[in-house]
Amino acid sequence: MSEPTTKSTGEAIAFVDLAAQRARLGARIDEAIARVFAHGQFIMGPEVAELENRLGAFAGVEHVVTCASGTDALALVLMAKGVRPGQAVLCPSFTFCATAEVVAWLGATPVFVDVDAATFNMDPESLEAGIAVARKAGLQPVGVIPVDLFGLPADYDAILPLAERHGLWVLCDTAQAFGASYHRKRLGGLGIATATSFFPAKPLGCYGDGGAVLTRDAELARLMRSLRVHGQGSNKYDNVRIGMAGRLDTLQAAILLAKLEIFEDELAKRQVVAERYDAGLAGACVLPTVPAPSRSAWAQYTIRVPAASRDRIATDLKSAGIPTAVYYPLGLDRQGAYRHYPRAAERLAVTEQLEREVLSLPFHPYLAPDVQDRIVAALRTALQRSS
Ligand SMILES: *Cc1c(COP(=O)(O)O)cnc(C)c1O
Numbered sequence: 001m002s003e004p005t006t007k008s009t010g011e012a013i014a015f016v017d018l019a020a021q022r023a024r025l026g027a028r029i030d031e032a033i034a035r036v037f038a039h040g041q042f043i044m045g046p047e048v049a050e051l052e053n054r055l056g057a058f059a060g061v062e063h064v065v066t067c068a069s070g071t072d073a074l075a076l077v078l079m080a081k082g083v084r085p086g087q088a089v090l091c092p093s094f095t096f097c098a099t100a101e102v103v104a105w106l107g108a109t110p111v112f113v114d115v116d117a118a119t120f121n122m123d124p125e126s127l128e129a130g131i132a133v134a135r136k137a138g139l140q141p142v143g144v145i146p147v148d149l150f151g152l153p154a155d156y157d158a159i160l161p162l163a164e165r166h167g168l169w170v171l172c173d174t175a176q177a178f179g180a181s182y183h184r185k186r187l188g189g190l191g192i193a194t195a196t197s198f199f200p201a202k203p204l205g206c207y208g209d210g211g212a213v214l215t216r217d218a219e220l221a222r223l224m225r226s227l228r229v230h231g232q233g234s235n236k237y238d239n240v241r242i243g244m245a246g247r248l249d250t251l252q253a254a255i256l257l258a259k260l261e262i263f264e265d266e267l268a269k270r271q272v273v274a275e276r277y278d279a280g281l282a283g284a285c286v287l288p289t290v291p292a293p294s295r296s297a298w299a300q301y302t303i304r305v306p307a308a309s310r311d312r313i314a315t316d317l318k319s320a321g322i323p324t325a326v327y328y329p330l331g332l333d334r335q336g337a338y339r340h341y342p343r344a345a346e347r348l349a350v351t352e353q354l355e356r357e358v359l360s361l362p363f364h365p366y367l368a369p370d371v372q373d374r375i376v377a378a379l380r381t382a383l384q385r386s387s
Pocket of ligand 1: 069070071072095096098099147173175176197198199209210211
């Protein structure tokens, strides 16, 4: 993520520069940590409740349940919904594994759906096909987990009514897109719940693991608050359901409170960096698209290049001191742990195409214009060499 890279020309460039943000926050982080040490409430201290309130106000959503990771956030919702064997939950194949992993944890069946080549997000037509495949396999489809990949909101205008027609709930995997908006509203209020992650490299990241669920449903929030602490009932030694140890550390909450203060500004900076890439790379390769209702949180800036030269382009950039990443090199539907689960079609053709073409460029709010110009120039040269 922020590892130094070997370089041959110029200074090493970070893929995600967490040190630049740390320098900007300065004493604010140290003070936040010192306050937690002073009160000593490391578990469920006052910062946890304060963060839940602030996140709710930021996203315009009534209930926020913080938790230990983005993965646990997804799991809390599925547990609260009582997801169980025999049920199917539809997920994109082109995503991070946690989206489908939590479905399998509960003994239910993830059914893999293809994505759209331009947005990288769940393709509603493939979703429709996946629901039919699940039913044909004797499974009961109960829910959909669209992913807001790389910071871009999924096609909710199509997915929400489609899910409703089939009687499915929608859980938004917004792990990469907290801060993004859809029809001018921050993500968090769509579907039955939104799960997000505070993993350090996400748009709003802490200094360890963390996550949260946002929901408008008071009863769902109440259930998740119990599940988060071992299915606690009215007191600590009255456990009324099977839960987990899923709390967010007070220290991480304190760090997130400090980071949330500059988050809005960082989102604006991310937008500027993305537009600068758009301008510099116009016509050179396939650039990310942001459909009209959406504003991206720009977790990644991911381009598409010819499959045959993708790895060579990455090598060229690396030797110029420019790190890149391939998210994701293989769809979940063909990975060892997941390939026995159903998919919407015999082959998820767009997923297979994207895994060979995608390349994510260095991206963070503090990417300086001159550094970005170096990246653009090196990429243009590498692309020319391959055409
Ligand atoms: C990061 C991520 C998660 C999991 O978040 P963790 O905090 O790492 O557990 C889930 N889904 C997607 C799409 C992610 O990118």
